[in-house]
Amino acid sequence: MTTQMSIDPNSLSARELARRIKTGELSATAVIRATLDRVARINPGINAIVQDCAAEAMKDAEHLDARIAAGDEVGPLAGVPVTIKVISDQAGYATTNGTTLASDLIATQDSPFLRNMRNKGAIVIGRTNTPAFSYRWFTSNKVHGTTLNPHNPALTPGGSSGGAGAATSAGLGHIGHGTDIAGSVRYPAYACGIQGLRPTHGRIPMFNQTGGDRPIGGQLMAVSGPLARSVDDLRLGLEGMSGYAPEDVWSVPMPLRGPDFVKRVALVTHPGGINTDPRIVADLERAADIFRSAGWTVDTPEIPEIREAVQLQIDLWLSDDHEAKLAAARKEDDPGAIALLEHYAERAASIDMAAFSQLFVRRAALIRAWRAFLENYPVVLMPVSAELPFRKDEDLEGSETIARLWESQLPQIAIPLLGLPAISICSGVENSIPSGVQLVSAPWREDICLTAGEVLEQGFGLPQITL
Secondary structure (H helix, E strand, C coil), X not given: CCXXXXXXXXXXXXXHHHHHXXXXXXXXHHXXXXXXXXXXXXXXXXXXXXXXXXXXXXXXXXXXXXXXXXXXXXXXXXXXXXXXXXCCCCCCCECCCCCXXXXXXXXXXXXXXXXXXXXXXXXXXXXXCCCHHHCCXXXXXXXXXXXXXXXXXXXXXXXXXXXXXXXXXXXXXXXXXXXXXXXXXXHHHHHHCCEEEXXXXXXXXXCCCCCCCCCHHHHHXXXXXXXXXCHHHHHHHHHHHCCCCXXXXXXXXXXXXXXXXXXXXXXXXXXXXXXXXXXXXXXXXXXXXXXXXXXXXXXXXXCCCCHHXXXXXXXXXXXXXXXXHHHHXXXXXXXXXXXXXXXXXXXXXXXXXXXXXXXXXXXXXXXXXXXXXHHHCCEEEEECCCCCXXXXXXXXXXXXXXHHHHHHCHHHHHHHHHCCCEEEEEEEEEXXXXXXXXXXXXXXXXXXXHHHHHHHHHHHCCCCCCC
């Protein structure tokens, strides 16, 4: 067995890395040591990993190598270095969710998705940053500081999984764990020039013993999902995180592959009438040409209502228990969280029981229309955002700016309300500014997202490690 790394682990995909570790061509110990050495060199400049797991990671690697030497069966993620967002329970670490209020909230057990990953051989090398309460598309807070975009420090790395996006983009782990209730996996992938998958709600089990059950918006729309530098690594990450878990009341044991589908794409450059940036429109047109060249049919049909889904998402997520959310943000004294919640305070105050009930009636109608549409068009090609990645902390510039940012994020915000999986695919980096496109499929058809995503990845080119 090789004990020293003769090659850079980042030169291999997660799947190939695991294969070589399982066959003894590489040792997990050497892989994790090399990865931790890179973290020590690179992370101080971007602050993506904010909780150190190095000592535990080395012990896990040594244990894995011993099991392999003994002939034990090990999982498909054997020895793959991964990062976990600080919003999720990991035994022995604080589930801070980016706040000082929870800086001492130490988990005693792993969240079920992490238990799945460990059981399949993954090794956690660090825990990644998030904005306070995971509310923003920007990643800074008082307890862990600010995460910088590896491509361009003047740009946001995205949020709320900005630490995961920055770490994965910089080669600090092959697969990053993120969470997504309004784009928090897809947007960091977009902003950091990598790939990110939001799975169907219920696919990846989530439960934090430290925090207990979430309000209704979080229960119905928040998911965990992988970020990676290749679509196949996303596929492996999805496989590693997924699986039924009884403590997640929404967990469903669905197969990862569905039946064959018609290779038909609906191209939507301005969903809901958003003012899509010309570069992004060009990316979408390039993506359409890539699909056509690969033998797919691309049409430009009218999609079902999407703008209303954003308004319902805001009501379901931010308006529910709004006063308690705002009180916590003020206690934390986090300017980003306060600005967002104050921006929607008047709207939240207008929601009564009748309006909240009607919200679910309209949600059902929108979901039904989208499911019917996706029967004919298994893939919808649309922007991740109407704008290129935002300037760092741009949302602190006032309520008018917040309104503009939320308008531009319509393609991300609507998807969780509609209960659909979606993938963000990097289209390239120009002048240190990443861009990308989004693919949306029917519930439980992450396999379609991944298949279509690989077609685009082959055309756009594989994202490259920064730094």
